[in-house]
Amino acid sequence: MAELSIQERLYPQLTCFGCGHANAKGLKLRSYPRDDIVVAAFNPWPEHDNGFGFLNGGIIATVLDCHSGAAVFHRAHLLGMDPPPGSPLLYVTAGLDLRYLRPVPLGQALELRATVTEADADQVTVEAELVWDGKPRAAATTRWKRWRPR
C-alpha cells in the first residue's frame, strides 16, 4: 500500500493552493518524513515558467513554504499537538526569507528538504531547500507562529 504523505494523513481536507489535497486546482504537494528531515518531490507545471524557461520564484516560494509546513505539522503531531476543532492548522507562516541560488529547470522532478531548527509552543523555525542535480537551487528560512483565531 502506498505511503500517505504528511498532507494526506494529517490534513486531507485542506484547501491550500500549495499543499491542500482538497484544492482541485492546487499543487497538491506531498511530503514525507525520512530520517531526521522531511522530503518531497515536486514537478513544476509548464506555466510555472519565470520567463527565462526556468522555474518561477513565486512557485519556489510556494512549495518551500508549504513543504516547511509539513515539517512543522509532522513534528507537532508527533508531540501530540494538533489543531483545535474548526482550525485547519496549528501554525501559520509569519516570515519567509528566501535566497535564489541557481536557476531551477522546468520539466524535471525537483527535491525539497526541510528541517525544524528551533521550536517552542508558539513559534517554529524551519530551514528548507530546493535541490536539483545534487545542488541547492534555493534556500529558505521560514518562521511559523501559532494560529489563534480572533
Place this chain on the structure above:
Amino acid sequence: MAELSIQERLYPQLTCFGCGHANAKGLKLRSYPRDDIVVAAFNPWPEHDNGFGFLNGGIIATVLDCHSGAAVFHRAHLLGMDPPPGSPLLYVTAGLDLRYLRPVPLGQALELRATVTEADADQVTVEAELVWDGKPRAAATTRWKRWRPR
C-alpha cells in the same frame, strides 16, 4: 485609450507565471508608475486559498516578487537600461524576505506598492507591500541582481 501596464509596455512577450502577459495560464499582473512608487491591483483566484479562506502565502510571494520586478524594470528603462537582445529581463530576483503581517482576504481587489530603495548597475533593492482595507498585510524586501547568461 487605456494605459498600458509596465509589463505590457516593456516586456509583452514574457512568459513569467506571475507577470508574463504571454503566459496564458499565469496571473498576468499589471503594474503602473504613480508618483514615486509603482502600484498594482491584484484579484486572487478562488484556488489561491491558504486553507483558512485567506490568500495563500506563496501567491503573496509571487505577486510581490513580480510587482517589485516592475519597479526595477521601469526604473532601469527610464535610465536607458534595457535587456540585451535574446535576454528577457535585465535582472533576476536573488533574495526575497517576506513578512506576513495580517490575513489577506480572497474575493477582494488587493493593492500592491513597490519602491526601489537602493540601486547600482549590478544590484537593486526594492521594498514592497500588499495593502488591503488601508492596512499593510504583507511586506517584502527583494534583492535583484544583473542576469548574465552563461
